[in-house]
Amino acid sequence: MxxxxxxxxxxxxxxxxxxxxxxxxxxxxxxxxxxxxxxxxxxxxxxxxxxxxxxxxxxxxxxxxxxxxxxxxxxxxxxxxxxxxxxxxxxxxxxxxxxxxxxxxxxxxxxxxxxxxxxxxxxxxxxxxxxxxxxxxxxxxxxxLREDADEDDGARKSTKELKCDTRLVNLLRSAVDSAADDTGWAGLGPVGSAIAKRSPGFDARNYGYRKLSELLNAIQLFELDARQVGRGPHRVLYVRDPRHHD
The missing domain is CATH 3.40.50.1010 (5'-nuclease)
Incomplete structure (x- = not known):
């Protein structure tokens, strides 16, 4: 984000x-x-x-x-x-x-x-x-944020658990849809901003993942594409909901 x-x-x-x-x-x-x-x-x-x-x-x-x-x-x-x-x-x-x-x-x-x-x-x-x-x-x-967070509350949710979290799935799909272009792809930054507007308390770390990209990859409901920007090594991650583009 x-x-x-x-x-x-x-x-x-x-x-x-x-x-x-x-x-x-x-x-x-x-x-x-x-x-x-x-x-x-x-x-x-x-x-x-x-x-x-x-x-x-x-x-x-x-x-x-x-x-x-x-x-x-x-x-x-x-x-x-x-x-x-x-x-x-x-x-x-x-x-x-x-x-x-x-x-x-x-x-x-x-x-x-x-x-x-x-x-x-x-x-x-x-x-x-x-x-x-x-x-x-x-x-x-x-x-x-606690010093012992990794030991206590950092328990990582499995793919199955993430998929069963209806509120999370709906939030992610809605954010991707609102930030997507005509091809259905959305940059990770705009997706993160859309999530924050809808749910200020959202944080990938609440599910045991350090970043939004890791959470999106783990839930296995979205296509992810890392695209190179210019000639440098920097890549920008894009995400798409495949349900609308099968």
């Missing part, structure tokens, strides 16, 4: 709803989309529950923002993140935001930022409510 690589990004992390073990993978993922000009994490740092974060923050130059929990049962962290996000929005110094949380309370924030022309990348666990996922331009499930 083709992604912008020069966006000025603000990374805002909800420490109450994120794990320190994702930081390496998180920042590597953020770097695919742009440059993190601001990296802030919000929580009550007097709480022993956030102890695992402290060494990580120093190593990655993430600024901790203290937010005391004045009222039991009320999440003051959410409010502090939202206020800061709006301040950063009005500064007009950013192109996009990365919101790291599994909390549905950030759904309206994501929508509001997009209404102002910001690109919003969400990061949260698979338990993240669907409205928050849908409110982002792209949403990455943090299970695939």
């Amino acid at each position: 083709t992604e912008p690589v020069n966006l000025k990004l603000a990374v805002l992390i909800d420490a109450d709803n994120a794990q320190a073990s994702i930081v390496e993978g998180l920042l590597a993922e953020v770097a695919k989309y742009g440059t993190a000009h601001v990296k802030r994490i919000y929580g009550d740092w007097t709480s022993p529950n956030l102890g695992s974060w402290k060494e990580t923050l120093l190593r990655h130059s993430i600024q901790p923002i203290q937010q005391f929990s004045y009222t039991k049962g009320k999440n003051a962290t959410d409010g502090a993140m939202m206020i800061d996000a709006m301040d950063l929005l009005y500064s007009r110094n950013f192109d996009g935001f990365c919101i790291v949380s599994s909390d549905s309370d950030f759904t309206r924030l994501a929508s509001r930022l997009r209404e102002s022309g910001m690109t919003v990348y969400g990061f949260g666990e698979r338990k993240t409510p669907e409205p928050f996922v849908a409110a982002c331009d792209k949403f990455v499930f943090t299970e695939v």
Whole structure:
């Protein structure tokens, strides 16, 4: 999937709803989309529950923002993140935001930022409510970013399992169809963009594959063709749904 690589990004992390073990993978993922000009994490740092974060923050130059929990049962962290996000929005110094949380309370924030022309990348666990996922331009499930992801959640789905996933099959076929030219062939980049518009939470890594091309090859429902571009070694992958061209 083709992604912008020069966006000025603000990374805002909800420490109450994120794990320190994702930081390496998180920042590597953020770097695919742009440059993190601001990296802030919000929580009550007097709480022993956030102890695992402290060494990580120093190593990655993430600024901790203290937010005391004045009222039991009320999440003051959410409010502090939202206020800061709006301040950063009005500064007009950013192109996009990365919101790291599994909390549905950030759904309206994501929508509001997009209404102002910001690109919003969400990061949260698979338990993240669907409205928050849908409110982002792209949403990455943090299970695939953890240091031990290969051991736990990277289990690769078999061809049979992929074919039986009706939602996945319909999503891929619809994206290929919308991006195809008159011959039925579509470039992988436009296919990836079409998928992102329909399903912000889609990620080939959720099925155990590093790239969309690997997932398309594994599902065995599409024709793939690597075409040379110009005289150089670079090749562009094209995909076609053979059902319409038999």
